[in-house]
Amino acid sequence: MLEITNLRASVEGTEILKGLDLSVSPGEVHAIMGPNGSGKSTLAHVLAGRDGYEVTGGSITLDGEDLLAMEPEERARAGVFLGFQYPVEIPGVSNVYLLRAALNARRKARGEPEIDAVQFLKLVREKARMMKLEDSFLQRGVNEGFSGGEKKRNEIFQMAVLEPRLALLDETDSGLDIDALKVVSSGINALRSPARSFILVTHYERLLTHVQPDFVHVLAAGRIVRTGDRGLAEELEAGGYDQVLAAVNS
C-alpha cells in the first residue's frame, strides 16, 4: 500500500532523510524507533506534506499513486492521517467544527453530499466515549488548553472519526499516564483492520505490549538501519541504541 523508496529530504538545506526505504502492506502495524533527532518526525511530516521539507530524491507511492505530487489536504482525503507529536492549539475552532469540516471536505472531494447532522453527532459522541473524552471536549477549541495527555487522546479520537487508511502516529504514547496509554492503545487496536495500516513512532517498548506490531524498525541518521519483530524493541529497551547501532555498523 505504501512504498517509500530511497527517500531523501532536507530541512533548510540540511539533509535529514538519507535514502530511506519502507514498505507497508494493508493491515500491517509498523513501529519506528530511533534516537532523538534521527528524522522520525521528519518522515511523518514529509508523508503528510508539510511545507519546508524539501524532497531531494526517491519516491513515495500510496496504492501506486505518487503521494509527493499531492497537496497535504489531498493526501488526507486519500486516507493519510498524521497524529502529531505536538498537536496544535487552534483557539476558536471547535473540535466538532473541525471534524465536520474534515468529513465534509472528504465527501465533497468524492462528490458525496454533506454528512447528516444527526448522524454526525452520533458518530462523534460514540468515538468520544471510546476515547473517554467528555462531550464537552467536542465544543472546546481544538486542543485549546488541553493537557498533554488530552491532546494525544484527541488525536486518536480524530483518527477514529476520520477512519484513515494509513495512520502515522508520531509519539502518541509520549506523555500519557498509565490509564491514558491503555485508552489510546485500545483506540488504536479498535481501528486495526485488514485494510488499515499504521506507522507508530515511539520511544517506548511499553506501547508495543499493548499494540502488537508486525515490524519494528530502527531509524538512525536518516535511514532505516534495522528491521525486526517485537523482539527488536525489547533488545533496544535492554541495550539502548548505542549497542544496537554498534552491531549494525560493525
Next chain:
Amino acid sequence: MTLLEQDTQVLADAVARRAAANNDAAWPADLRAARERALRLFTEQGLPGTRSEAWRYTDLRDWGARLAKALGSDTRDRITVPDATPLPELEDAPTIVIANGCLSGEPGGLPAGVTLSRLGDPQGRAACADALMEQLGRGLDPLGALNSALFEDAVLISIADDARIETTLQLVLATSDGVAAQPRILVHLGRGSRARLFLRQVSSGEAFSNALIEFGCGEGASLDLLRLQEEGDRAMARSALTFQLGRSAQLDLTSLDLGGLAIRNELLVRLHEQDARVRINGLQFVDGTRHADNRSCLEHLAPRTTSEETFHGIADGRGKAVFNGLVLVHPGANGTDARLGNRNLLLSPHAEVDTKPELEIYTDDVRCSHGATTGQLDADALFYLASRGIDRDMARRMLVSAFARQVLSTERWPPALVTALGEQLTARLPHGDPS
C-alpha cells in the same frame, strides 16, 4: 501635512453657511452662543493634519473635500435613508433611528424607565440643552467643534434611577449618500439602573458622519453596549464615544468595525469614581483600500478601578488598520487593575497595521499589562487543518473567523444574536463562507 489653504477656505465657508442655517432661533441663547464659539474654533483650527500625533495615520484631506461637497448641496428632501438589516432577538426591539443627524419619527414601545427627549422638541429642550451646555463647556477638538457648530438636533436618552431595562434598545445612526451628518446623542443611566444598548451605524453611498455620543453612568449603573459599524464601503465616518463612570458603575462594550472606506473612532472612558469597571472587546476589519483607525483612552481616576480591553484587527488587501490604546492611571487611583491587549492579523503583504498600546501611570499601587502583536495566520495551524483534509481556503477562513469571533462574548448578549453576529463576521471576512 495641512490642508491646502484654498480648500480650507472653501470648507470654512461651507461650514459657516450651514451653521448659520442650522442655528435655530428657538434654542436657548446660551446654547446658540456656545455653538458660535464652536464654529469660531473650527474656523480657526480647520481639520487636523497628519502632523498632529493623534491624526498621524488618518489623513483628513479627503474627508474635508467630501464634507465641503455635502454641505454645499442640500438634498435633504430627496434622500432615502438606509435601513439596518434586522437581527435575531431584536426584531421587536424598541428602536431609535437618528437619520442624517435628526431623530426620525417617534420611537414607540420604549420600556418604562426610559425617556427620550430631543432639542427639536420644546418639551424636552431644556433637559437636552442643559446636558449639552455642560459638554460644550469642557473644550472641544476640531471635529467635536464641527459637530457642535452644525448639529441639527440632539437626543437625550435617560434611564431612570434603579430601572432595570432588560429589553435591548436599538439606536441606529443612518447616513444617506451625499449627506454630512452630525449626530449628537447623550445617554444618562441613573443610579443603580441597568440598560442594554445596541448601536448600529449604517450608510449609503458617499456618506459623511461625525457622531458624538456621551454616556453618563451613575453610581452602580450597568451598561452593556454593542456597537456594530456596517457603514457602506464608500462612507467616511468618525465617532467619538465618551463614558463617565460613577462609583461601582460597569460598562461592557463590544465594538465591531466591519465597513466604511475611512473610519475613525475615539473612545474615552473615565473611571471617575471608585470600583468602576470597564470591559471592552473590539474588532476592526479592513480590506480593499479601506482604512480604520481606533483610538481608546481609558482613564483611571479613582481607587480600585478596573479596565480590560481586548482589541483585534484584521487587515487584508491594501487595507490599513490603526490601533492606539492608552491606559492612563492618575495619582490616587490606587488598586487600579488594567489590561490592554491588541492582536492583529495581516492577511496580505500590501495591508498595513499600525499599533501603539500605551500605559501612563502616576501611582505605584497598580496592576497593569499591555501588549500588541501583529502576525500572519499560524502556519502550524494551517498545516494541522490541511492534514485533516481541509483545503487551504477553507482553513484560512476558519482561522480568520475564529480570530474575529474571539471578541464576541455570549455572556452578555442573547446567544442567537451572538451567533448571527458571528455569521455576519464570517460572511464579511475574506473568503466569506458561501455555504
